[in-house]
Amino acid sequence: MGFILLLLILKYPNKFFPFSVLPMEDEMIEIKEQYREGPICPYCEQELRSIYLHRIRSILGKRFIYFCPHCRKVLGLSHRKGFWMG
Numbered sequence: 001m002g003f004i005l006l007l008l009i010l011k012y013p014n015k016f017f018p019f020s021v022l023p024m025e026d027e028m029i030e031i032k033e034q035y036r037e038g039p040i041c042p043y044c045e046q047e048l049r050s051i052y053l054h055r056i057r058s059i060l061g062k063r064f065i066y067f068c069p070h071c072r073k074v075l076g077l078s079h080r081k082g083f084w085m086g
């Protein structure tokens with residue numbers, strides 16, 4: 001019985017603690033996949049249907065730099081995965 005109550009508290013914390021800071025499931029922002037419209041470059045404001053990539057090599061492994069094909073401004077860098085995974 002105590003175990004079931006614990007599961008219920010973990011699943012619906014706001015029902016048991018109404019002043020909890022945890023958001024309800026329907027209050028959270030949902031991520032949706034969609035492909036009709038592409039993302040917009042934050043610099044030149046053109047739609048991105050592709051992204052250019054350059055490999056960066058170092059003794060610690062490979063990283064990637066992503067940039068806009070229209071204005072060539074940098075959109076992001078890949079994170080270093082470490083020596084063995086690089």
Ligand SMILES: [Zn+2]
Pocket residue numbers: 041042043044045046068069070071072073
């Ligand atoms: Zn751009």
